[in-house]
Amino acid sequence: MNKSMGINVGNLRNKRIAIGACYFVPGVVFASWASRIPDVKELLHLSNGQLGSVLFAIPIGQLLMMAFSGILVSRFGSKKMLMLSEFLYAASLFAIGLCDNVLHLIMALVALGMMANLMNIATNTQACYLEKLYGRNIMSSFHGMWSLGGFAGGIIGALFAGTLLPVSVHFTSVLVASVIIVALCFRNLVSESLAEAEDEDVPKFSFRSVDPTLILLGVMGFGGMFCEGTVYDWSSVYFLTVVKPDAAFIRAGYIAGMGAMTLGRFLADGFVTKYGPSRVLKVCGLLILGGLLLAASLPYLITATLGFLLVGFGISSSVPICYSVAGKLGTMKASIAITIVSSISFFGFLVGPPVIGWLSELSNLRIALSLAACFGLFIAFVAGKVGKRIR
Known part of the structure; x- marks a missing residue:
């Protein structure tokens, strides 16, 4: 009821x-x-x-x-x-x-x-x-x-x-x-x-009874927040050092990503209701993958800006959807389920920016962004596994 x-x-x-x-x-x-x-x-x-x-x-x-x-x-x-x-x-x-x-x-x-x-x-x-x-x-x-x-x-x-x-x-x-x-x-x-x-019908929490689906949601959140941190900390640096546009456009990638992320979050609920969380997460992952590869492979003002725009749409809903699914699984209290998923996800936000920095030192920033794009493919793949479980 x-x-x-x-x-x-x-x-x-x-x-x-x-x-x-x-x-x-x-x-x-x-x-x-x-x-x-x-x-x-x-x-x-x-x-x-x-x-x-x-x-x-x-x-x-x-x-x-x-x-x-x-x-x-x-x-x-x-x-x-x-x-x-x-x-x-x-x-x-x-x-x-x-x-x-x-x-x-x-x-x-x-x-x-x-x-x-x-x-x-x-x-x-x-x-x-x-x-x-x-x-x-x-x-x-x-x-x-x-x-x-x-x-x-x-x-x-x-x-x-x-x-x-x-x-x-x-x-x-x-x-x-x-x-x-x-x-x-x-x-x-x-x-x-x-x-x-x-929460009246939810069993008491036990580490032995943690639903594996929560771990999958957490690692998807990790990938999403890794790429989100990359946009926050490295998009403007990428434009400054690689794209090298006029000074007025140095923050174009960041603005495009943030604008798309905001808009995407207001649009996503309708898509999730119509198509289900798994399909939307797959699309989010593919947008992250395509956006970062586009920005890295074609480092020009228009293509790089479009790339970060796509990434913004991709990261906009990946983490909120993971939280939503976790809280409604019913295998434990919503607060505990969300804590597990958010804790795993947070490490992506924490380690993402420094890892991109280290990778760019070992190679260059274009290759670092290309490697970060793999998280998009990872999200799309794991979303299929989660879709089978929640169905």
Whole structure:
């Protein structure tokens, strides 16, 4: 029986808006930090090498929290943990604005990473519960809201950077706005009683009973996030050093990839509902494969930009679909299933950029991107295996 029968359409819509806002806010927070990195670097007189070392504090924080996020969400509920993590995530940004030495900055960034991991599990668990209530796929559109938040945060950061106001004023403004938005959303999040009803028939977690499908979803997520990190960190470098267009077009590949990723996330749910997650994941993998090979084999402005556009569409939905399928498998609680998949996936994002750097040192960046394209083929192949299991 569909448990959403007792909830009217208006309430479902309100819950979708509330959860969407809870994806949008961290997108703004993260982009606010990213847009002001040069200012923080200058304020603390950091060299490029020192900044690179400091930036490792965020993934370290995520790794520290990884073992506890699923347990906390399962124990205290995704609604409470979402509120707590979103507030502390924005508060960590505020703390960054107050840092006057490297040690304090590292501590604030570790906290930012820890809250990012907890928030990732809580928000995706909320989205998964609402998907079940809706009875159709809506996960990718939520990730699209994070991307929109990233665009908005980048614009806000640029506006603040153009003023004489200190970074702390910018980050304080983001904190205040985030707290207000999340507080307004709280009452419309999926309640713990509804969440418990969705998990009432789910067996207790045991490492011995981990569904192998979750591992397959995790490795697909790994491949998707490996390529996503590659676009974030290397697309502009590729244009600068290999494509060598006019200065105005150095970021063309990055903009094309990010724009396609955002649009793809809003379009993907309809395709998943119509064709199923396995087929869409296959297409995502082939788009990644074709896009990276096109950019690497034809390093010209139009073809390379088109290549990263295709990659953006490919990476847009691969990870959200994996989270969605994991949360609805029913072999364990949604929060634990999503934690397993996201933990495996995260390592792709962590190791992807440095591996591309090492490969480019051993050969060149074109060959490195061509090798990264193999993850697209891998995703398309594994998607077929997952499709047989979930059917």
